[in-house]
Amino acid sequence: MTDNAVESEGVKLQTPSRVDPEFKHEVLSMPGGETLKYCFQCGTCTSCCPIADITDSYRPRTAIRLAQLGLEERLLSSDTLWLCAACYTCTDHCPQGVEVKDVLRVFQNLAVKKGYIPRVYREVGKNILNAGYAHKISKFKMKKRIAIGLPPLSETPPAHMEKLAKATGFHETIAEKEDKE
């Protein structure tokens, strides 16, 4: 976490209380995180980002810099980590070939491991575990499908979802930490 100090002029300084030089290596070792090391902080990702265009609180370049500097807690505990619209504009524009969106996704995955996860993702995760679909399936809608002549919605075996969730560790991130939101 960061401590906030106030200078006499009223300028807020953020003093990192913990730097983890190993953090970048953890990111680099994860699938999709390999290109973190190519970032030379030009800012193309932020300048072409449709979200950064409309809010001051989201900056992909800053997120990447925090990781390079090892400011793990500040990065992973940040709400703004979840404002990536996953459009891939940054990835396609990066002059260094950084897979920016994938690197940001690695940050999100690591944040989840630490227990930082927006409620909506838990809900979507549970829906997938229960019935294989990201949305809840309403019986009313299922009846309506048949009534208007659409084929019945295919049913996903929940046991398959459960087994894949256990094999990938998804089960742990969604189901077992439910009370720690």
Place this chain on the structure above:
Amino acid sequence: MSGKSESAGNSEPKKDAVLKYAFYLGCATPLRERAYEISARRVLKELGVKLVEMKGANCCGLPIDAVNHEMTLALSARNLAIAEKKGLDILTLCSGCTGQLMKTNKHLKGNRGSRERVNRYLKTIRAKFQGTIEVKHLLRVLVEDIGFEKLKTYIKRPLSGMRIAAHYGCHLLMPSKYLEFDDFEDPEFLREFIALLGAEPVRYADEKECCGAVIAGVNLDLPLNLIADKFRNVKNAQADAMTTICPSCHLMYDQYQSSAEKMFDETYNIPVLHFTQLLGLAMGIPAEELALDGLKVKPEGFLTAMAQAA
């Protein structure tokens, strides 16, 4: 085997073969945007394309990629394995599903380490990713497998005089190294599609702007800003309607258009039609069969103008 396609972009339209695909519905289309499913099925029936339902399929994995990438890969790969067993390429409706399935497919085909890892997950459910099929969005099937030349012969009722704005969305174009479709900075395919229908493709500012659907569950205000921005531009260009190729983009622009109007105290009133609905209309399929009543922003003004222009 019909429905098989060569690598993207250079496959010749298969003029006479019966096209057959494993039909991947995804989640948003059947559960939130039924009008898209209805109109897509109707149009494909008219075009003689055979669809084989993917029994037991699951979410493409994209919605939980931020939570656990490995589970996303496993979910995508399970879907791919279902279609592989049928020996059919996958036809998709959602750009998000398309992007996720294509990325997983290409990544696993080319990366032995990832393939072996994901196949270890799939082994627990007795499935296996083999890498024998391709994934195509419906619009790409129209472009590459049917071909615009042939599609043109189905246009019975051109949408003459109608000004239509194209919303491309992100995931049929980017990341371009996986999608390899149109130019991600200056795409043309949807404008050409609109022109093929006999309508006028309208140019407007920031055509490639994202709809923001992915973050709507975390922060709805930001996507509402994007939506308002989109409609201001589309309205400035005096479009009669906008068209989308993805259920999530459609959901944002149709379902949330009134929320954006309320937020900014502005009026847009731009009907947003699924591209399959526009195609169906141009093919002369009756409006009732294309689920136009499923749209929240009513297209009656558009339909009246269309009838008058015809």
